[in-house]
């Protein structure tokens with residue numbers, strides 16, 4: 398009976414392999430199920446966390462933007478130059494919007510948070526991110542008549558996740574969200590990998606206030622809400638569209654902004 402050990406060994410090793418694959422698949426499925434069942438895993442490091450979706454260690458790694466910064470663009474300064482002094486960028490290339498503020502610098506942890514909200518449907522992160530934004534944009538929101546989320550790409554589902562940040566800020570501050578008034582009138586290429594000039598031309602004329610919604614913009618002070626500010630080309634194009642619709646003023650509030658280096662005032 399045991400004259401041919403090889404096939405049985407082969408069958409048993411095949412079985413072992415199959416079981417191991419199954420175990421791997423099961424572990425993978427269990428991991429996914431756990432992730433769904435426990436949305437309070439830290440989004441950055443996957444450690445269990447209570448509350449905001451970011452553990453204390455990762456929270457400590459977030460780089461919150463605090464004064465001193467450029468009063469126009471919100472770019473952090475290394476030292477306080479005194480009231481009213483602007484960054485070089487604000488003087489050499491002033492945007493269409495009045496002021497920009499961001500909660501944090503766009504670094505690894507910030508990127509993970511933005512991507513989790515944007516692509517993994519982690520809307521449970523929105524309350525914390527929105528709260529940090531509301532704090533960073535307190536001055537802007539205090540003067541605002543309307544919060545307007547930057548309109549997204551046509552891909553379905555994204556607007557709900559984006560709207561999430563603006564809705565949280567609305568709940569926390571009482572400023573009203575005006576959605577769908579500002580629209581993307583043509584699809585744009587992803588801004589990633591484009592130069593500053595390419596980014597600007599990519600989004601030029603891409604946004605428009607719907608004619609039947611102009612009355613909701615005219616004469617009003619608007620705060621544009623977005624997740625990340627890189628070159629500012631997108632929010633600048635949005636601001637131009639809002640100003641064409643006779644908005645009184647446009648400010649910008651984002652979760653994270655790219656900061657190349659520590660900027661000294663001129």
Ligand SMILES: [Zn+2]
Pocket residue numbers: 439440441442443444451452453454455456
């Ligand atoms: Zn963590």
